[in-house]
Each structure stands twice: as C-alpha cells, then as structure tokens.
C-alpha cells in the first residue's frame with residue numbers, strides 16, 4: 001500500500017465514506033468559492049474606478065423644477081443648507097416667491113444672498129403630478145398630460161443643461177420617479193408609465209454622459225406627505241390606498257435628504273426605506289452600478305427578494321379581489337332596497 005492510499009483511506013475512514021472521490025464535489029465547491037473570493041477582492045481593488053467623485057454642493061448652482069412645493073421644495077432647502085445657490089422652477093409665481101422665502105431662511109453664509117449663479121452643476125427634475133383611478137375611468141387626455149408633465153417635463157430641462165455640462169465635464173442630473181415607477185399598481189395606469197419612462201431615459205442618458213463625468217440619479221420615493229399627495233388622495237381608489245399603505249407615508253424633508261445624498265455621491269439609484277431598498281435591488285435589471293457593494297448586494301439578495309415579492313403580490317391580488325367582491329355585494333344590496 002502506497003503512502004498516498006494510506007492518506008486517502010485515513011480521510012475516508014474518518015468521514016465514514018468508502019471512496020475519496022466522493023469528496024470531489026466538495027473539493028470543486030471549495031475551488032469555486034476560492035475563485036469567487038478572489039474575484040470579489042479584485043472588484044474591491046478596482047472599486048475606486050467605478051465610484052464617482054462626490055459633488056461639492058457648497059457654491060454649486062442647483063436648479064430644481066417643481067421647487068415651489070413638496071419634495072422639490074425640500075430638496076432645494078437641503079441643497080441650500082449645504083451652501084448651494086438655488087434656482088426654483090414652477091408655474092405659479094406666488095407659490096414660487098413663498099417657497100423662495102422659506103428656502104432663504106436656511107442660509108448658511110452672506111454670499112448666498114448675492115445669488116451669483118453660473119452654469120448649472122445639478123439639475124433636479126422634480127416637477128410632476130399624478131392621477132389615480134381605474135383605467136377606464138381616468139379621463140383619456142390625462143394619459144397624455146402625465147407623459148407631458150412627468151416625462152417630457154424632465155426631458156426639456158435636461159436638454160437645456162446637458163451641452164454645457166458636457167463641455168465642463170461635470171454635473172449631476174436627477175430624475176424624481178416613484179415606487180410606482182418600479183412596479184405597476186392598481187389605479188396607476190396613467191401615472192406609472194410616465195414614471196417608468198424616466199428610468200429608460202436615465203439609463204440611456206447615463207451611458208452617453210458617463211465619460212463626461214456627469215452622473216444621473218433616479219429617485220423612487222414612496223408616498224410622501226405633500227400637497228401633491230393630498231390632492232391625489234381625493235380621488236384615490238380604495239385598492240390603491242390599501243396597497244400603497246404597504247410602504248407607508250414618508251416626510252418630504254427625510255426623502256429630500258436621502259435623494260440629495262445619493263445625487264451628491266453620484267448613485268444611479270436612490271430609494272427610501274426598507275421596501276424601497278428591496279424594490280430597487282429587485283428591479284435593478286441592467287441599470288448601472290455605482291459601487292461594488294451595491295452590485296454584490298444585488299447578486300446575493302435577488303432570489304430572496306423575489307420570494308418576498310411573490311408574497312406581496314399575492315396580498316395585493318387578494319386586496320383587489322376583496323374590494324371587487326365588496327363592491328358587487330353592496331351594489332346588489334342597493335338594488336334590492
């Protein structure tokens with residue numbers, strides 16, 4: 001008996017198996033694991049090449065569309081607090097002047113009052129509106145209106161700043177989408193597509209302008225306590241209300257803080273809360289990554305989050321079914337009366 005056989009029989013005796021080659025799958029698994037570890041280490045070594053350099057907000061010029069109300073106003077305040085010069089864009093002049101006063105309360109230096117604005121360093125496309133209702137009940141013009149305001153209303157301002165940003169080889173473009181821009185939900189047949197569209201625009205644009213050191217961020221907030229939400233709630237179907245409750249209602253200043261932080265860092269994706277995080281990981285598709293950690297997290301969590309999502313989907317379907325049955329029952333009761 002050679003010493004090699006002696007060694008392998010010692011192992012096989014020890015593991016209570018009758019042949020050493022039964023260990024082969026495990027050895028292969030170990031080798032694969034070693035390769036993965038080496039690969040991950042390599043990724044971390046090149047990570048500085050992937051992550052953008054943060055934008056300095058102090059002294060930067062930030063343009064916020066929809067800056068006179070809600071999330072947009074809070075984004076303006078957050079940037080102003082960090083020393084940026086702000087331009088607010090909206091239609092209603094009175095609301096704009098009121099918002100200007102509110103933002104200026106947060107001045108951090110005298111220089112800010114002089115408003116020396118140059119080329120745009122960061123564009124925040126936040127102007128938007130929503131309607132909810134059943135597909136056949138939403139006025140047909142609304143489908144066009146929402147595409148115009150939410151989608152084209154983000155294309156035009158971006159067109160206005162992009163050339164100068166490319167020349168200066170710097171800048172940030174932000175699109176404010178919505179969790180309803182990641183999943184289609186009951187009641188959002190008109191709204192969701194206008195928010196999904198922003199994602200397609202953002203991905204395409206990011207690939208074009210990355211070599212010019214310009215970074216795109218898409219934000220996907222959940223329901224947020226704003227005048228816009230109050231307006232939307234007036235006509236919101238019960239189903240939509242119940243489903244949206246899943247991820248709760250956020251405060252606009254919290255949402256703004258997260259969005260601004262992600263835009264400064266140049267993150268492509270910006271989500272709020274644990275549900276937002278799961279939704280973003282689950283719907284990452286072929287979107288760009290801005291850090292190695294983000295990519296690894298997506299790889300590792302994808303299957304788990306899909307499993308969780310199936311339960312959510314099941315519960316959404318049962319909400320819809322229950323509401324339908326209830327409506328039919330009350331209709332039948334009304335007829336009998």
Ligand SMILES: NC(=O)C1=CN([C@@H]2O[C@H](COP(=O)(O)OP(=O)(O)OC[C@H]3O[C@@H](n4cnc5c(N)ncnc54)[C@H](OP(=O)(O)O)[C@@H]3O)[C@@H](O)[C@H]2O)C=CC1
Nearest residue numbers: 066068069070071090091092127128178222223224226228
């Ligand atoms: N609140 C929420 O629950 C959520 C909101 N979002 C998105 O965030 C963004 C802001 O929402 P929110 O803060 O609730 O909205 P608000 O209704 O509170 O504010 C909307 C802002 O956009 C401006 N605006 C609206 N229409 C136009 C237009 N046609 N041209 C120029 N400006 C316009 C408004 O000013 P004016 O009317 O004077 O023009 C106002 O400044 C929207 O894109 C919304 O879809 C995303 C997820 C959740």
Ligand SMILES: CCCCCCCCCCCCCCCC(=O)[C@@H](N)CO
Nearest residue numbers: 130178179180222223244247275278309
């Ligand atoms: C792993 C999977 C997790 C799944 C979590 C699902 C959560 C769904 C809730 C969706 C809420 C939609 C809010 C839309 C807000 C909006 O844009 C309007 N209010 C605008 O006014």
